[in-house]
Amino acid sequence: MIKQAEYIKSAVSVSDLPVDDLPHILLLGRSNVGKSSLINAITNRKSLARVSGTPGKTITLNLYLLNNSFYLVDAPGYGYAKRSKTQTQSFLKMIKDYIKYNGHLKKIFQLVDFNVGPTEDDLNLYRELQKIDIKLVIIATKYDKVKSSFRLKQEKEIRSKFLDGQLLYVTSSESKYGIEKLVNE
Numbered sequence: 292m293i294k295q296a297e298y299i300k301s302a303v304s305v306s307d308l309p310v311d312d313l314p315h316i317l318l319l320g321r322s323n324v325g326k327s328s329l330i331n332a333i334t335n336r337k338s339l340a341r342v343s344g345t346p347g348k349t350i351t352l353n354l355y356l357l358n359n360s361f362y363l364v365d366a367p368g369y370g371y372a373k374r375s376k377t378q379t380q381s382f383l384k385m386i387k388d389y390i391k392y393n394g395h396l397k398k399i400f401q402l403v404d405f406n407v408g409p410t411e412d413d414l415n416l417y418r419e420l421q422k423i424d425i426k427l428v429i430i431a432t433k434y435d436k437v438k439s440s441f442r443l444k445q446e447k448e449i450r451s452k453f454l455d456g457q458l459l460y461v462t463s464s465e466s467k468y469g470i471e472k473l474v475n476e
């Protein structure tokens with residue numbers, strides 16, 4: 292259970308990260324997939340992380356300290372068409388450097404939209420993440436948006452896009468479906 296959560300800081304490079312030995316969990320996924328909303332759902336706070344209907348809201352690595360024991364790290368999303376090429380490149384470099392040089396990164400949550408299913412970009416990232424030695428968990432978001440009669444089929448469809456044995460959690464930050472299970476992960 293998450294008893295305590297606080298915003299610590301926004302970082303744009305590895306040199307901005309806190310100097311301590313606490314583990315980090317990084318959230319990755321398309322713009323608008325629901326990364327910031329998931330932080331609010333996990334921490335049971337309405338607006339700890341800034342959420343927006345317009346994609347491209349999160350533009351830095353935002354560190355939240357949970358239970359005084361680990362950092363949950365929000366990141367800018369990918370695939371936002373209106374973002375300039377230069378900015379897209381600089382976000383990508385920031386995230387890649389964070390993954391490469393932050394020795395405290397223990398786990399990555401890759402978010403995919405349950406309603407949309409994994410996009411080509413999602414699957415490309417997934418393949419890249421397979422190559423590194425960091426535990427990966429796939430989280431399908433926005434479960435509430437899919438009609439209940441279609442959910443089982445959609446879950447099977449999404450599972451089939453990932454490797455056998457890949458951890459997949461199905462969640463909704465709106466209805467809180469699957470959040471408790473994820474927190475226990």
Ligand code: GTP
Binds near residue numbers: 327466
């Ligand atoms: P960027 O910061 O642009 O990368 O986006 P993000 O991945 O942080 O998405 P964010 O959490 O800001 O959510 C984007 C939109 O999706 C907002 O309008 C949210 O209210 C909505 N949303 C997020 N999670 C859910 C969910 O579980 N269900 C529904 N129905 N909407 C959701």
Ligand code: MG
Binds near residue numbers: 326341342348
């Ligand atoms: Mg965000």
